[in-house]
Amino acid sequence: MKNTIKVKVWRGNEEGRFEEFEVPRQPSQTVLDVVTYIQRNIDPTLSYRFACRVGVCGSCAMTVNGRPRWTCRTHVDKVAQDGTLEVSPLRNLTVVKDLACDMTDFFDKQNRAEGKFHPTKTRNDDFAYILPDDKQRKQAALGIECIGCGVCYSACDIVEWNKDYLGPAALNRAWTLINDVRDGGNKERLAAVAGDAGCHACHSQQGCVEHCPKHISPTRSIAGLKRATAMAALKGEI
Amino acid sequence: MSSARVETKLWVWQRLSAAVLALCVIVHLAVIVMAVQGGLSAAEIIGRVSGNYVWLAFYSVFVLAVSLHAPIGVRTILKESTDLSPKLIHAIMALLCLVILAMGFRAVFGLFNAGGM
Amino acid sequence: MKTGAHRNHAHYWAFLLHRISGLLLALFLPAHFYVLGLSIESAAALDGFLNWTTSPLMKAAETALVILLAAHLTGGLRLLALEFIGTRESSKAAVAIGAGIAVCVGLLFLLNVA
Numbered sequence: 001m002k003n004t005i006k007v008k009v010w011r012g013n014e015e016g017r018f019e020e021f022e023v024p025r026q027p028s029q030t031v032l033d034v035v036t037y038i039q040r041n042i043d044p045t046l047s048y049r050f051a052c053r054v055g056v057c058g059s060c061a062m063t064v065n066g067r068p069r070w071t072c073r074t075h076v077d078k079v080a081q082d083g084t085l086e087v088s089p090l091r092n093l094t095v096v097k098d099l100a101c102d103m104t105d106f107f108d109k110q111n112r113a114e115g116k117f118h119p120t121k122t123r124n125d126d127f128a129y130i131l132p133d134d135k136q137r138k139q140a141a142l143g144i145e146c147i148g149c150g151v152c153y154s155a156c157d158i159v160e161w162n163k164d165y166l167g168p169a170a171l172n173r174a175w176t177l178i179n180d181v182r183d184g185g186n187k188e189r190l191a192a193v194a195g196d197a198g199c200h201a202c203h204s205q206q207g208c209v210e211h212c213p214k215h216i217s218p219t220r221s222i223a224g225l226k227r228a229t230a231m232a233a234l235k236g237e238i
Numbered sequence: 239m240s241s242a243r244v245e246t247k248l249w250v251w252q253r254l255s256a257a258v259l260a261l262c263v264i265v266h267l268a269v270i271v272m273a274v275q276g277g278l279s280a281a282e283i284i285g286r287v288s289g290n291y292v293w294l295a296f297y298s299v300f301v302l303a304v305s306l307h308a309p310i311g312v313r314t315i316l317k318e319s320t321d322l323s324p325k326l327i328h329a330i331m332a333l334l335c336l337v338i339l340a341m342g343f344r345a346v347f348g349l350f351n352a353g354g355m
Numbered sequence: 356m357k358t359g360a361h362r363n364h365a366h367y368w369a370f371l372l373h374r375i376s377g378l379l380l381a382l383f384l385p386a387h388f389y390v391l392g393l394s395i396e397s398a399a400a401l402d403g404f405l406n407w408t409t410s411p412l413m414k415a416a417e418t419a420l421v422i423l424l425a426a427h428l429t430g431g432l433r434l435l436a437l438e439f440i441g442t443r444e445s446s447k448a449a450v451a452i453g454a455g456i457a458v459c460v461g462l463l464f465l466l467n468v469a
Binding site for chain 2: 374377378380381384385387388389391392394395398399401402405408409421424425428431432434435438439460463464467468
């Protein structure tokens with residue numbers, strides 16, 4: 001193994017260029033280690049985002065060799081097989097500077113998809129009893145581990161082709177709430193996720209499924225939304 | 239109608255016509271492979287479908303399903319890959335539907351009525 | 356700059372094949388109906404066209420069309436399965452099998468038309 005690696009890093013914002021750095025290799029080195037090394041030892045003006053650095057928070061998501069990934073969970077050995085590495089900011093989001101993106105659109109769309117809980121009970125009511133093997137609970141459970149890292153949004157072709165498309169994360173979140181029997185907002189939610197910016201724009205390419213670090217399948221959730229909106233339309237509710 | 243309602247209904251019709259077409263296409267492919275054995279001739283085709291109400295019903299259902307399925311599919315492609323206005327896309331969709339219905343049924347009934355030879 | 360790496364997986368190729376085959380089939384349909392409508396003039400008019408399709412180039416084109424139709428069918432079944440039955444890891448293998456079936460149908464056609 002050579003003792004250094006050549007890394008191309010995006011500098012600038014929408015306009016910019018790739019800058020090449022040479023970084024010493026270490027055993028078990030991650031891409032986040034590489035970016036951190038560059039910022040601390042070579043160029044302190046490099047901007048990037050991270051927090052937990054152990055694969056829990058999703059803040060360090062970037063495009064590595066063309067694919068969106070958590071850089072703290074991406075070993076250099078696995079992706080730089082020909083000795084080269086290319087790091088750029090997440091696709092489909094506005095670049096603020098270098099490797100940091102503006103996540104505003106991503107989170108706005110969570111709201112537009114009615115990804116918020118509409119309570120039906122008060123503190124004076126009894127708890128909701130929902131058994132672990134309840135069908136809807138299991139459906140929701142498949143999607144609630146989402147931490148909003150933006151990797152799926154960045155991998156999605158429809159997000160790239162349709163700037164209004166709500167995206168896999170927002171639609172997945174909506175599906176988990178549709179299946180939450182305590183929630184009272186399904187009428188608005190189904191109307192919010194139908195339409196040409198909603199679930200019907202998905203063609204099940206599953207770029208989201210391929211790249212989600214939590215192994216969630218937004219495609220599955222979106223399929224559920226398609227069925228639910230169809231039923232609602234047939235009943236005249238949409 | 240709201241965009242939500244329009245898109246949902248189009249999705250339903252697209253999947254319904256797809257299910258119908260799945261069956262039609264399987265039959266159609268089987269017919270094609272069998273028909274081309276020993277060469278294709280007008281006499282053979284006309285002999286099979288002329289005056290035959292079963293084939294008439296089959297191909298009529300086929301044409302109806304395609305007249306829904308193809309325009310909705312083309313609409314999706316136009317919306318995603320071009321900058322054409324929704325009105326223009328809708329017009330193209332309607333035109334394609336009419337063309338398929340007109341030419342399709344012309345062919346279906348043409349073959350059904352042929353064969354006074 | 357490395358682009359498109361995020362698209363190099365089975366379901367993306369399945370989507371692309373489904374879209375391209377659908378578009379080409381939609382463009383082919385009016386021509387198909389026109390030819391069949393020649394039967395209204397006379398059986399001889401239809402035969403005149405059919406004889407033209409006996410050249411090797413035409414047979415290759417017809418084989419391609421058959422593959423496109425079969426591929427669009429298997430691609431469509433992929434979507435119906437994903438949307439109504441659910442997603443599975445095994446659906447990636449199903450994509451490959453579907454493509455294989457489409458090619459087989461084309462070969463079956465070619466065997467019979469050549």
